[in-house]
Every structure is written in C-alpha cells, then in structure tokens.
Amino acid sequence: MSRVENYINDELKKHKKLCFALLDSENHGDIASVAKKVEMLGASAILVGGSSAIDQLDLDKLVLSIKSAISIPVILFPGNVTGVSPNADAIxxxxxxxxxxxxxxSGAQALGALLVKKYKIEPLPTGYIIIGENTTAWFIGRAKGIPFEKSNIAVMYSLAAQYLGMRFVYLEAGSGAKRNVSTEMISDVRKYFDGLLIxxxxxxxxxxxxQLVNAGADIIVIGTLLETDPDWEKKFVEIISAIRS
Ligand SMILES: CC(C)=CCC/C(C)=C/CC/C(C)=C/CC/C(C)=C/COP(=O)(O)OP(=O)(O)O
Ligand SMILES: O=P(O)(O)OC[C@@H](O)CO
Ligand SMILES: [Mg+2]
Incomplete structure (x- = not known):
C-alpha cells in the first residue's frame, strides 16, 4: 500500500525536485483538461482539494474525470472529512x-480514517504547518500562523512531525498568499527534518x-498561478525546468 509514496521517491531519484499542481475543485471550469496540460508540462502529481470544498459528489466526479485524462497520481488534499473521495490514488x-x-x-482525521481504509486510498502521513496569516486555510483551520521570520518555530513543529512518524511535512503559506515561505525557514527546517519536504x-x-528547492524543498505546490494567469502554461514550464536544472 505505498504505491504512490514509492512513485514519489522514484520521481525524486529521477528529477531531484518535483512540482505538484493543486487543482481546487471550486476554481476550475474544465479541470480534466488543465490536469492533462500540467501532466504534459511536467507535474509529478495532481493535488485535489480546497479549504471550503464540501460537495462530495462534485469531488468524486472531478476525481474520476481527472483520472480518466491522466496517468500521474491524483492525491487528495482535504480541508475537512468532505475532502475524502473514493477514486483518488492517495491522500x-x-x-x-x-x-x-x-x-x-486529530478530529477530522479520526472521522476520515475509516473512509480512507474502506476506499483503499493510500494515506501519506503529513505534518501540515501554516506559516503567516489571513489565508483561507489559516482561517478555516484556526491556525496559530507561524510568523514568516520565526524559522525556529517551524523547525520545532517539523521535528515533532518526524518524531510522530510523519514522513511528509508541508510548509504552507496559504493558497494565493502574498508571500511565499522564506528560503531561510526552508533551509533551517531542512537541517532537522529528514522526510519529504513540501x-x-x-x-x-x-x-x-x-530558490525554494535550492534551500531544501523536495516538492513545490503550484495552485493559484494555474487559475489566474492567462500565461500560466509558459510560466509552469519555466518553473519545472528551473527546479530540475
Ligand atoms: C485527513 C483529513 C480527513 C482531514 C484533514 C483536515 C485538515 C487537517 C485540514 C487543515 C485545514 C485546512 C482548511 C486545509 C486546507 C488545505 C487546502 C486544501 C488548501 C487549498 O487551498 P484553499 O485554501 O482552498 O485556497 P483558496 O480557497 O484560497 O483557493
Ligand atoms: O495557490 P498557491 O498560492 O499556488 O498555493 C498552493 C498551495 O500551497 C495551497 O495549499
Ligand atoms: Mg479553495
């Protein structure tokens, strides 16, 4: 049951650094065609989810339509128990x-766990850490956002995640954030955290x-660019070639 995790590790051996595309179920019209394009342009996986995605029937349809269009894994990125969908490859x-x-x-996780088991979705144990404030995930998740310049706090949480057995840590500035997680924070976390750093x-x-992958990120996630920039295909290709060079 670690097909997707093994795939991610194989991709990392091949390319050193990876890019996942986040397709928010609420913000795309023809999501399958966007998924197909990002796969062609070099994304290693598609994340599907959103802080306020609550329509499970819509999510199921979406996951199925994406899966029929592509061969890279579809990984759920839930904002709540409603983000668990039977046909995804992993979560x-x-x-x-x-x-x-x-x-x-731990509450949403307890409520979602048996569904993940029933649907045979591969769970990727992830410490999710929100940096900064005023984003949707920060608000909905009632996060005590870590200040961007407080690397030491992010290090403490990341190492705690590792000691709790989590093989992934996701440093999240929030979708559409005005600023990204700093290179200083990433390199400080990298010195301590041994797992995969998203x-x-x-x-x-x-x-x-x-800069972010040079500082130590293994995987970067791109979402809003694909939704808002008419020139996103060109920029997405530039991002993929930059992180692999
Ligand atoms: C494991 C299970 C079943 C649930 C986990 C539930 C948790 C921990 C949620 C964390 C808090 C949260 C609301 C996370 C959302 C992460 C996410 C999918 C962000 C995607 O971007 P959006 O925040 O939807 O961006 P916009 O709405 O601004 O487009
Ligand atoms: O939408 P953007 O800002 O690319 O962020 C992607 C992801 O980290 C949000 O959960
Ligand atoms: Mg959203």
Whole structure:
C-alpha cells in the first residue's frame, strides 16, 4: 500500500525536485483538461482539494474525470472529512499541527480514517504547518500562523512531525498568499527534518521556485498561478525546468 509514496521517491531519484499542481475543485471550469496540460508540462502529481470544498459528489466526479485524462497520481488534499473521495490514488493525510482547534489536529482525521481504509486510498502521513496569516486555510483551520521570520518555530513543529512518524511535512503559506515561505525557514527546517519536504503558497515564478528547492524543498505546490494567469502554461514550464536544472 505505498504505491504512490514509492512513485514519489522514484520521481525524486529521477528529477531531484518535483512540482505538484493543486487543482481546487471550486476554481476550475474544465479541470480534466488543465490536469492533462500540467501532466504534459511536467507535474509529478495532481493535488485535489480546497479549504471550503464540501460537495462530495462534485469531488468524486472531478476525481474520476481527472483520472480518466491522466496517468500521474491524483492525491487528495482535504480541508475537512468532505475532502475524502473514493477514486483518488492517495491522500495527504494531514494533521494541522499548529491549529488551535483539536478538530484539525486529530478530529477530522479520526472521522476520515475509516473512509480512507474502506476506499483503499493510500494515506501519506503529513505534518501540515501554516506559516503567516489571513489565508483561507489559516482561517478555516484556526491556525496559530507561524510568523514568516520565526524559522525556529517551524523547525520545532517539523521535528515533532518526524518524531510522530510523519514522513511528509508541508510548509504552507496559504493558497494565493502574498508571500511565499522564506528560503531561510526552508533551509533551517531542512537541517532537522529528514522526510519529504513540501512547500506551497504564493509561488508564482521560476526564480523563486528555484530558490525554494535550492534551500531544501523536495516538492513545490503550484495552485493559484494555474487559475489566474492567462500565461500560466509558459510560466509552469519555466518553473519545472528551473527546479530540475
Ligand atoms: C485527513 C483529513 C480527513 C482531514 C484533514 C483536515 C485538515 C487537517 C485540514 C487543515 C485545514 C485546512 C482548511 C486545509 C486546507 C488545505 C487546502 C486544501 C488548501 C487549498 O487551498 P484553499 O485554501 O482552498 O485556497 P483558496 O480557497 O484560497 O483557493
Ligand atoms: O495557490 P498557491 O498560492 O499556488 O498555493 C498552493 C498551495 O500551497 C495551497 O495549499
Ligand atoms: Mg479553495
């Protein structure tokens, strides 16, 4: 049951650094065709989810239509139990470690766990850590956002995630964030955290993307760029080639 995790590790051996595309079920018209394009352009996986995605029937349809269009894995990125859908390949089984609400640390996970088992979705144990404030995930997840310049706090949470057995840490500035997680924070976390380091939120250009992977991110996540920039295909290709160079 670690097909997707093995695939991610194989991709990392091949390319050193990876890019996942986040397709928010609420923000795309023809999501399958966007998924097909990002696969062609070099994304290693598609994340599907959103902070406020609550329509499970819509989500199921969406996952099926994406899966019929592509061959890279479709990984759920749930904002709640409603983000669990039967036909996905895997799920970022996140705990929002710096939430002030136990629901987002272990409550939603308890409610979702048996569904993940029933649907045979591969869980990827992920410490989800929100940096900064005022984004949707920060608000919904009742996060005590870590200040961007407080790397030491992110290090503490990341190492705690590792000691709790989580093989992934996701440093999240929030979708559409005005600023991305800093290179200083990433390199400080990298010195301590041994697992796969995912970084996302506010990444829009190839130079920044390159800096973040050089600092130690294994995987970067791109979402809003694909929704808002008419020139996104060109920029997405530039990002992929920058992180692999
Ligand atoms: C493991 C299970 C079943 C649930 C986990 C539930 C947790 C921990 C949720 C964390 C808090 C949260 C609301 C996360 C959302 C992460 C996410 C899918 C972000 C995608 O971007 P959006 O926040 O939807 O961006 P916009 O709405 O701004 O487009
Ligand atoms: O939408 P953007 O800002 O690219 O962020 C992606 C992801 O980290 C959000 O969960
Ligand atoms: Mg959303």
């Amino acid at each position: 970022l089984f996140t705990s929002l470690l710096n939430s002030e609400d136990p629901y987002f640390i 970084v996302g939120g506010g990444i829009r250009d190839s130079e920044i993307a390159k």
